[in-house]
Amino acid sequence: MHELWSSRTFKFDFPVERLPVIIDRLRGAPDRVEAKLRGRAAALLTTRDGEAWSMQEHVGHLADLDALHLKRLDEIERGAPELSGHDMTNRATWEANHNARPYAEVLGRFRATRSVLVARLANWDPARISASALHPRLKQPMRVVDIAFFAAEHDDYYIAEIESIRAKTADAAPARPRMAHWCDLPSDAPMPLLERRRVIGELAMVSHVTLHAGCDVPVHAHVNEQISCVLSGRVEFTLADERRTLGAGEVIYLPSRAPHGARAIDEAVILDIFAPPSATTGIDRA
Amino acid sequence: MFSLEPWFSRSFTFDFPVERLPIILDRLRGAPDRIEAKLRRLTPAALTRRPGTGWSIQEHVGHLHDLEKLHLRRLDDLAAGAATLSLADLENRATWAANHNARPFIAVLDDVRRSRLALFSRLESWDPARLADHATHPRLQQPMRVVDLAFFVAEHDDYHLARMQLLMPAPAAPLRNWTGADA
Numbered sequence: 001m002h003e004l005w006s007s008r009t010f011k012f013d014f015p016v017e018r019l020p021v022i023i024d025r026l027r028g029a030p031d032r033v034e035a036k037l038r039g040r041a042a043a044l045l046t047t048r049d050g051e052a053w054s055m056q057e058h059v060g061h062l063a064d065l066d067a068l069h070l071k072r073l074d075e076i077e078r079g080a081p082e083l084s085g086h087d088m089t090n091r092a093t094w095e096a097n098h099n100a101r102p103y104a105e106v107l108g109r110f111r112a113t114r115s116v117l118v119a120r121l122a123n124w125d126p127a128r129i130s131a132s133a134l135h136p137r138l139k140q141p142m143r144v145v146d147i148a149f150f151a152a153e154h155d156d157y158y159i160a161e162i163e164s165i166r167a168k169t170a171d172a173a174p175a176r177p178r179m180a181h182w183c184d185l186p187s188d189a190p191m192p193l194l195e196r197r198r199v200i201g202e203l204a205m206v207s208h209v210t211l212h213a214g215c216d217v218p219v220h221a222h223v224n225e226q227i228s229c230v231l232s233g234r235v236e237f238t239l240a241d242e243r244r245t246l247g248a249g250e251v252i253y254l255p256s257r258a259p260h261g262a263r264a265i266d267e268a269v270i271l272d273i274f275a276p277p278s279a280t281t282g283i284d285r286a
Numbered sequence: 287m288f289s290l291e292p293w294f295s296r297s298f299t300f301d302f303p304v305e306r307l308p309i310i311l312d313r314l315r316g317a318p319d320r321i322e323a324k325l326r327r328l329t330p331a332a333l334t335r336r337p338g339t340g341w342s343i344q345e346h347v348g349h350l351h352d353l354e355k356l357h358l359r360r361l362d363d364l365a366a367g368a369a370t371l372s373l374a375d376l377e378n379r380a381t382w383a384a385n386h387n388a389r390p391f392i393a394v395l396d397d398v399r400r401s402r403l404a405l406f407s408r409l410e411s412w413d414p415a416r417l418a419d420h421a422t423h424p425r426l427q428q429p430m431r432v433v434d435l436a437f438f439v440a441e442h443d444d445y446h447l448a449r450m451q452l453l454m455p456a457p458a459a460p461l462r463n464w465t466g467a468d469a
Contacts, residue, residue: 156309
């Protein structure tokens with residue numbers, strides 16, 4: 001059993017020049033989580049041991065806490081004397097119900113929050129590198145480099161917790177291959193003139209979409225990368241600054257957050273590949 | 287971005303509880319995954335480009351493999367009850383001589399994974415009754431326990447990962463109108 005996080009003591013006496021090293025630790029945390037949990041079955045990822053969080057909830061917690069780290073950076077930036085306190089009951093994580101979402105969405109959110117935190121730290125004004133504010137529980141002044149270090153240590157603590165759960169379930173069965181005919185999968189119609197069948201994996205999702213003539217998906221954007229393969233018919237894609245018509249056999253890659261819309265010129269079938277997967281994409285909110 | 291503190295300027299305080307070992311072990315376990323995630327999209331040219339007379343990104347990766355032998359030897363020193371740990375070659379001749387740039391990146395990364403697994407296994411199976419044993423680090427002139435050695439290696443990993451990050455080429459502009467012909 002390792003030491004409890006709440007009993008950890010800290011010495012914030014290292015030079016600010018260590019910040020790039022600590023930033024890289026923070027940058028690497030989602031990669032460590034991804035490598036550790038790759039191929040684990042959803043049932044194992046979401047299993048709680050009594051009242052303790054599941055592996056997936058631990059990942060969700062890391063993303064939840066990034067909001068606090070960012071808030072504390074805001075406070076240092078505006079010269080607040082004291083940093084925000086943390087809710088030691090971790091209510092945000094309990095209430096988030098991270099187990100109810102696909103694992104890839106939970107990990108994708110952690111990647112997104114972490115990328116914001118890393119960018120914020122990497123672009124911190126060097127003139128304000130020594131500014132500090134009091135940590136309300138530790139009763140110690142913290143600089144930006146100390147907040148980064150604290151977050152990196154917090155990552156390590158919870159990733160070790162994940163490892164401890166993973167090791168206990170290492171002999172359990174990993175995710176197994178599944179197969180089906182598209183026609184046998186459930187369909188939905190998230191918007192008029194559009195039918196969709198999906199296979200949602202842990203790291204990617206494929207949507208088999210039929211766009212009836214005149215179907216017009218408004219321009220939207222999402223964090224998932226999307227690759228659209230037109231299997232039949234013709235579709236006019238609206239991109240940030242141009243329109244392109246694609247026919248059967250053509251494919252388009254849409255980077256994360258790239259605005260795009262689609263209009264069926266005649267009835268078209270598209271295979272949309274998304275990574276990471278998510279229960280909702282742009283058309284669900286259209 | 288801020289300038290990076292040189293590795294040889296680092297000072298260490300080895301006063302944390304031995305119960306922190308599992309957390310540090312997991313940092314060691316994750317280093318090859320961090321390297322792979324960071325570098326997998328880089329071209330061989332970007333991986334092997336030397337900035338002046340310094341190492342390329344790939345040579346920094348190879349250096350982590352080269353150092354594992356020293357880390358294992360120091361664990362042997364501790365296990366044998368030696369008073370002083372083996373000395374590192376501060377000129378890093380093994381890395382300069384290895385010519386890591388001449389091999390495919392995947393082979394260099396595989397070396398890191400293999401040698402890290404050996405180090406990890408050795409640390410994971412360390413006799414709990416000998417966690418407090420220590421020997422003096424010859425450069426730092428400080429006593430180090432096994433948990434301190436593990437921490438030292440994790441910090442050394444982090445330092446070289448940060449050096450790799452500083453050598454990363456600027457990200458390419460998003461592919462706006464990609465088609466298969468351009469892939």
